[in-house]
Amino acid sequence: MIADPTAMTTYLTEPRKRFRVPAVAVALPADVAALQALCRWANANRVPLIPQSGNTGLVGGQVPLSGNEVVVNISRLNRVREVNAAAGHMTVEAGLILDEAHKVAEAAGAMFPLWLASQGSARIGGVLSSNAGGVQVLAFGNARELTLGVEAVLADGRLYNGLNALKKDNTGYDLKDLFVGAEGTLGFITAATVKLFPIPEAQETALVNVASPEMALELFYMLRERTGSRLTAFELMNRFGVDLQLRHGLLARDPTASVSPWYVLAEVNRMKGGVPGALQAALEEALGAGLVTDAVVAESEADRTLMWAAREQMSEVQSKEGASIKHDVSVPIGAVPQLIAEGTAAVERVIPGVRPCPFGHMGDGNIHFNFSQPVGEDPKAFMAREKDANAAIYEVVQRLGGSVSAEHGIGQLKRDLLKELKDPVALDMMRAIKAALDPNGIMNPGKVL
DSSP, X not given: OXXXXXXXXXXXXXXXXXXOOOOSEEEOOSSHHHHHHHHHHHHHHTOOEEEESSSOOSSSTTSOSSSOOEEEEOTTOOOEEEEETTTTEEEEETTSBHHHHHHHHHHTTEEOOXXXXXXXXXXXXXXXXXXXXXXXXXXXXXXXXXXXXXXXXEXXXXXXXXXXXXXXXXXXXXXXXXXXXXXXXXXXEEEEEEEOEEOOSEEEEEEEEESSHHHHHHHHHHHHHHHGGGEEEEEEEEHHHHHHHHHTTSSSSOOSSSOOSEEEEEEEEEOTTOOSOHHHHHHHHHHHTTSOSEEEEOOSHHHHHHHHHHHHTHHHHHGGGSOEEOOEEEOOGGGHHHHHHHHHHHHHHHSTTOEEEEEEEGGGTEEEEEEEOOTTOOHHHHHTTHHHHHHHHHHHHHHTTOBSXXXXXXXXXXXXXXXXXSOHHHHHHHHHHHHHHOTTOOBSTTSOO
């Protein structure tokens, strides 16, 4: 247990530094039994608990809200319990770092296909609790779809043993899905059985010039038709974001074939025994059809790494241009071009001169709709208009049948927004589940609901 305020700082400082509230203490249970004992005590004494894994969350779900909470960091629960690569699953504890989970799977000759920018510090418990997505959702699904079973400690200290490797189990409610995506409001995920997949023999990767998001959408339809489930990534980027990285030295060279208003980073897995060249052939067809204006195919791992760096640094580089307003939204895939056009226009009406930088997972409809401050504007003055920009974007998202949180979650940042936009019946159902599993309200109070 840590009670010294200075020693607690690491556990209270979240990545965006938007929430700065102290905690009563930080607990680091050594095993599941210790966590159960802590929950029994907290439930009996009405002490609020905040589940925390790698502390990489972007919506404040893993840090204090009121100052009377105990942060419970599960990083010491980090054992690998079982790996069965041939059968396609492994069981790991919630404190295992995501990157370590990748290495464990690869050492066994398999792949755990959940890749995030924060994978060097994000832990399995937080990844599942936030139902994280990443860059391969298109082919493999998000955290929920990769989870076969979970073990969880309830608010009263009871242990739900839902670990199994069954793909079919029709014996009632799928209880694991209550915990995956619940952001720690129903209990602590302590371990999970997750899916593994064969390691591809190679990846075929290309950075493709397209004239517009509309052309990118048509290209996506074509590639999906030609390559099916082998298409693992289809990421949209604009030239503005690439130029920023070149200007600030984040890229050693321009990874694109030529200047274009928009780019698509596309990747296709080639399994053992597969014939190479599927992506190249599809792009040649797309070029002939006028969907693509230019393209460069990675000829080495260094080329591929540079292309992915251009995509992964899109958000990071904006900080070098001053303040930025960020959104994690999704719409049906066919509505992505409309989202970008109408969302950009809506925010430009609110903040003239704003510099849009929409990018992300076009193949699954999730766009990180970011805006950099106008050149020369005071950052504080720009951020003072964040609420207006948010309202403009969310109106478009709602009208298009989308979600205001595609993969980052709700936490405390979007709690009030959820109350405004979520179906009232759905909210009532969520509150009923919360009351049933956590009647004393000690699990991450004030988050999500």
